[in-house]
Amino acid sequence: MRNESSQPPRSPVQVLDRAFEVLACFEQGSATLSLADLVEATGLAKTTLHRILTTLVAHGVLSVDRGRYRLGYRLLQWGALYRVGNDLQERAAPVLRRVRDVTGETTYLFIREGHHRVCIGKVDSPHAVRQTVDVGSVMPLHVGSAGKVLLAFTPPAQREHILLQAFAGQPRPEGLEAELAQIRREGWASSFEEREVGAASASVAVFDFTGRVVAALGVGGPVYRITIENVAVWAADLLQAARDLSAALGHR
16 A cells, blocks of 8 residues: 555545546556556555556556556647646747847737646847737737737637637627638738737737647737737748747647
C-alpha cells in the first residue's frame, strides 16, 4: 500500500482523489498493472476500483488488454498540449521582440481559452503612447484582430456557439462570416477601433505540429501609427514571424 505521508492533500471530491491514486500507481515503473495489483497498491475495494477503472478506460485515460491496465492515449494528447503551451511562451519571446523591433509597436501572443482569448506573452513598444495588454488579460474573441484570428480557426460548431453567446439575440455585424472566411484563407486579420476607441491591431495565425491554430501573434497600438498603410507594409514580416514560430512548434 502507498505511503500516506507522500500523498498530496485530499480534494473535496473523493472519487477524484481515488482516480488520481490509481493513476499514481503507474509512477512506480510498471507499464501494466492488473486489478489485483491496483487493489494491493491503493487499498480500495475491488468493486469501487473496478468502477473507477471502467470510467478511466471509457475516457481514454487508461486502456485495458487481457485484464491488464496501462496509461491511455488521452494522457499523450494532454502531454502534447502541455508541451505546446510551454513551448509557445518560450519560443515566442524572441519572435515577439523581433516583430516589436520591426514595427516599433507592442507585440503580443494570445491563445483561445473556451469563449475568450488570453494573453500569454507580450513585448512593450518603446513609445510613450502604446497599447497596454497585460499577460493574463482575458478578452473576447469576436472583436479585435487576435480574437478574430482565433475565432476564424475554431471548429464551426464551437464557433457558432461562441457567436450565439457573444451577440445574445443582437444582430451580428454584416459581413462577419465573410471576414472570418477571408482570415482562414489569408492567415491574418486587422482591426481598427473595434474593441477600444483609438486602438488598432494586426494579428497572424500560429500553427502547431498537428496543423491546428494554437495562437495569434500580433501588434497593437494607437490608430495614428497602426494605419492601413503600415499594416500592409508589416504584413510580410508578421506572416514570416508566424511561420517561424509555427516551424519552431513543428508545423510544416
